[in-house]
Amino acid sequence: MKLTPPCLQSLSPVFSHELLAPLPRFSPFHFIFRKSRGVGYRSSYCKNMNNEGDIMEHVVFDGAQVMVGNPHLLQTKISSTRIDGPSKLQVIADFDATLTKYWIDGQRGHSSHGLLQQGNAEFDLKRQKLYDYYHPLEIDPTIPLDEKAKLMEEWWEKTHALLIEGGLSYGAIKSSVANSRIAFREGVTELFELLERSNVPVLIFSAGLADIIEEVLRQKLHRSFKNVRIVSNRMVFDQNGDLVSFKGKTIHVLNKNEHALDMAGPLHDQLGDANGLTGDVFSVKTRTNVLLLGDHIGDLGMSDGLNYNTRISVGFLNDNIESSSDSYRSAFDVVYMNDAAMWGVVKLASQLCSTLDD
């Protein structure tokens, strides 16, 4: 397969000097910077002349602004995943600000939940008030996790009840998506296509709404993928296209993981392809290597419930880069910064799906 990633020469502003210091001394990721108005620009980099460095340079860089905390560990994980082959691999991805862009035309992109306009101002306001009350609780580090999980469940259930009570049609979802500020990162289509060709399932875990995410996929990518499934809250519409209930248990920010596979509503109702991948491919419990994509450290919990052998985690650090860089570099194997495109992940996935002889 021939990929056409952006040229390595057309590099954009990179992270600041402070981010360089903690990198291992012999890391292949030593950059040379020149300063310009307080922002570091990558002008060239020093290759570590060993195979490890060379391979990883091709795998994860691809012009993006990237941190790798432990190159040796990453290379070990890449090698062992390749040995097991694509039949043992699954991809687990968060949706908002991971597959989608964080910034769009200088403004924050919408989330799949945030874009929804119920078509009823009174109920849009009621849902906003719930957000104003519960969101500070969600990010309050002093609340114990079990207590917070109950609060999150309460929030989600009240929101879902308002969507039913205030009325929501499938048509409103379509028009909300059409009018929203949401876009996929460049390279997402190519990533899904590559994984589809290799019969590697992609599970998109989201505490949002599956029906909205599917509509975003439909409107923004203009095609479906037989290997992509949404694990999220799924709506039930009546014959008139009006929301009447939700399927399965509520999936919120603190329980969106492989356990949710068992409690979510049926997957892939509407994007499904009659000739799509069968249950064998989606026997994800037997696929013991994971490529995980997320934009929050909490997204690492998406692989909870899976007894994996190797997990390669990729983080997107979209904002507050200086204050969060240390924690992201420690938590994820690879960190892409500044709302990077997906091209580095495409290359990484291409490596993981190739044989050792390629």
Ligand SMILES: [Mg+2]
């Ligand atoms: Mg996210």
